[in-house]
Structure formats: C-alpha cells, structure tokens
Amino acid sequence: MLIRTLGTFIAVILLAFAVPAEAAPPRQLLEDVGSSYPRVIRLEHGPGAGRIITSIGSMIDGKSVGLIHESVDRGRSFQRVAVISDPDLTISRGMCCATLFELPRKVGDMPAGTLLWATTAGLDTGNDRRVRQRVWRSADIGRTWTFLSDIAIAPNAQPGWEPELSVAADGSLVAFYSDESDTTRHDQKLVRVRSADGKTWSAPVDTVKHQRHGVRPGMVGVRALPDGTYFMVYEVCNIDFQRNCGIYFRTSKDGWDWGDPIDLGTQVITEAGRYPRHTPTIAWSPNTGSDGAILLISEMLVEADGSLSAGNGATILVNDPEADDPWEEFPAPIPVTGVNNEGCRNFSPSLLPSRDGRTVLELTTDLDDGVCKTFVATGPIPID
Numbered sequence: 001m002l003i004r005t006l007g008t009f010i011a012v013i014l015l016a017f018a019v020p021a022e023a024a025p026p027r028q029l030l031e032d033v034g035s036s037y038p039r040v041i042r043l044e045h046g047p048g049a050g051r052i053i054t055s056i057g058s059m060i061d062g063k064s065v066g067l068i069h070e071s072v073d074r075g076r077s078f079q080r081v082a083v084i085s086d087p088d089l090t091i092s093r094g095m096c097c098a099t100l101f102e103l104p105r106k107v108g109d110m111p112a113g114t115l116l117w118a119t120t121a122g123l124d125t126g127n128d129r130r131v132r133q134r135v136w137r138s139a140d141i142g143r144t145w146t147f148l149s150d151i152a153i154a155p156n157a158q159p160g161w162e163p164e165l166s167v168a169a170d171g172s173l174v175a176f177y178s179d180e181s182d183t184t185r186h187d188q189k190l191v192r193v194r195s196a197d198g199k200t201w202s203a204p205v206d207t208v209k210h211q212r213h214g215v216r217p218g219m220v221g222v223r224a225l226p227d228g229t230y231f232m233v234y235e236v237c238n239i240d241f242q243r244n245c246g247i248y249f250r251t252s253k254d255g256w257d258w259g260d261p262i263d264l265g266t267q268v269i270t271e272a273g274r275y276p277r278h279t280p281t282i283a284w285s286p287n288t289g290s291d292g293a294i295l296l297i298s299e300m301l302v303e304a305d306g307s308l309s310a311g312n313g314a315t316i317l318v319n320d321p322e323a324d325d326p327w328e329e330f331p332a333p334i335p336v337t338g339v340n341n342e343g344c345r346n347f348s349p350s351l352l353p354s355r356d357g358r359t360v361l362e363l364t365t366d367l368d369d370g371v372c373k374t375f376v377a378t379g380p381i382p383i384d
Helices: 006-018
Strands: 036-042 052-060 063-071 079-084 096-102 115-121 132-138 146-153 160-167 173-179 189-195 205-208 216-224 230-237 246-252 275-277 281-285 293-297 300-302 315-319 328-331 350-353 359-368 371-380
Touching: 036 096, 036 350, 036 359, 036 371, 052 096, 052 115, 063 115, 096 160, 115 160, 132 160, 132 173, 146 173, 146 189, 160 216, 173 216, 189 216, 205 216, 216 281, 230 281, 246 275, 281 350, 293 350, 293 359
Parallel strands: none
Antiparallel strands: 036 052, 052 063, 063 079, 096 115, 115 132, 132 146, 160 173, 173 189, 189 205, 216 230, 230 246, 275 300, 281 293, 293 315, 315 328, 350 359, 359 371
C-alpha cells in the first residue's frame, strides 16, 4: 500500500467537513481574475531550474489570453510574469483549454528547458470556423512568448479541444487533442500528431476511439515516467450511466505507439469501488512510496453506483507505476464543495508533487462571488 488505509482517509475527510470554515486547509487566489484550465510545472533545466511556473486561461479587454505566473518560494506565493495573446485575433476568438510544457530535450532549434504553451483557438469565429490547436514558445523562463505554429487545423466547422504535449522516445514533439471533425463515424475521438521541430506537423493519427458514434474519449493527459514508459489518462463519456465520463489509462513504450485505438484501456477504480469522473490530470511523484507514484486528480469522485462520494471534489488518487492494483485515495489540498459537472468548480485541476514526495501543490478552480477563479494550496501526501 502506498498510503494510509481507507479508514484513515475517511476520518480525515469527514473531519475536514466537520470543522469550521476558518480551520479548513488554507487556499489562496493565484490571481484575482476570472480563469480556467490551471496548469503547473516545476522547471528542470536551465537558469530557472526549480522555479514553479503556472498558466491559466483568462480575459483581458474582452480578448482571450493566457496568464503565466511564477513562484520562487516553492508555491507559497505567485507573481504574474507574462500575458500570452494571439497575434491573429481574427482566428483566435474563443481560446480555451491550454496546457503548459517544458521540453526535456532539444527539439529542432529549441533547447531543453524551452517552455511551450498550447491552446485551442477559434471556437467563436462563426459557422465557417476552422478551430486550431496553436502553440507558443518561451526561451526566457516564461517572460516573453512567440507564436510557433498551428499544431492542427480542423478540416470542417467541428471543433477540437484540449491539446497536450509530450516528447516521444525518438525525440519528436507529440501533441494529443480531442477531435470532433470525424462527424460521420465519431462524435469525438482522441488523436495525435508529431513534429521534428515544433513547426511542421504530421497528419492526425487516431489514439482512442469507440465503435459507437456517441461515445466520447477526451481530456487527455500524458506523462513520461523515469523507466521510459509513457502513461496516458483520459475520460470516456456516454458509455453508460454508472461509468459515464469515467477515467481510463493506457501506457506506451515509446510515447507514439499507443496500441489499438478501439481498446479503451483500463478504467481507474479505487479499492472501495469508487471511480473518478471528468477532466483528469496526472503528475509523477518520484519519491512517493518505494518506487514513485502516479497522482491523479479529476473533477468528481463517485461511488460504484454513480452517486456522489463523500470525497467528491476533494480527493487525489494514487497508484504505483504499474497501476495494476486498485487506486488509493487521499484528501486533496483544496476541497471544493458542490461539484457536479458544471464547468467551473474543480474543473480540470492540476498537481505538482514536491521533490521529496511528501506534499503536493494543487491548482483548481472554484466560484468566488459568482466568478470562476483559480486557487492554490499545498497539502500532505500520506506515506506508509
């Protein structure tokens, strides 16, 4: 077992809900602005190594932007260091669903440590829209950003969503995203493309799809593990009520070949039969347990019958690298109440474990006076 028993978890979570609000785990606003899709990384290369960098989607003067923040005190405080805006506002109206990534090795003319920020753009450009997955780069620890390329452009008016970046074993930059353009066969599927330089991209390749038209794999997250394995999570919606938008995972030996796309992979289920729903993200914690561990957070947690769990909106799941055993639960640093698939509260949260594997930094969204904002807090990872 990686963490303390389920009984300990239940006692902790019930205590958290029973104490007065002022005694709840502390959380602070990342910035007092409306925001979505928080992402967080710790830099591993170059002069900024050790700094924590975050991104959120927001609006300035009615335009969609990305806001970049930095912490130099291990997540105790954050300062905004950059605003990313699209140079071509005619095609970028309605940006959404961004991701943040540090290159672990050189790709093209971009050295290790280059920061990449990818987003969906063009959701609000009318009936003739061609939604794009677009990527920017920064060579100065996130201070300035330059548009790099269009990862993919939809072939019709149907959208794509939520790009995710990784570097495969062969050194190519890989981008994954949810694709709705294959309208006659799939309501949505996961696809991937790759590039040798971040500028020119291949045609899309199917990654996860279902034979039933209405089933929707999406919200992909990918991490490279120390042993060379690549670990992917994603939600699969519209299978059935009890498993609706449940979270699945699969692995790859090289970061490009993910097996038969019709195979949905393995569903994430806890020892008590609970399962997470919606908006999964993952992080690798190298010093949690004996061999490191995968941490997974999602919008919701439900019981085996689909009803809301007591830990809904307030739980992180953990498993060893093989992920063969049921997933274990522990309290998230930011318990969000009232979560039930409504688009803000705990929607697509993000995690960053400490280097020693004993604590985890969480970024998540919640309503604040009716506005969706990003909060940040750090909490313990219970270890045997």
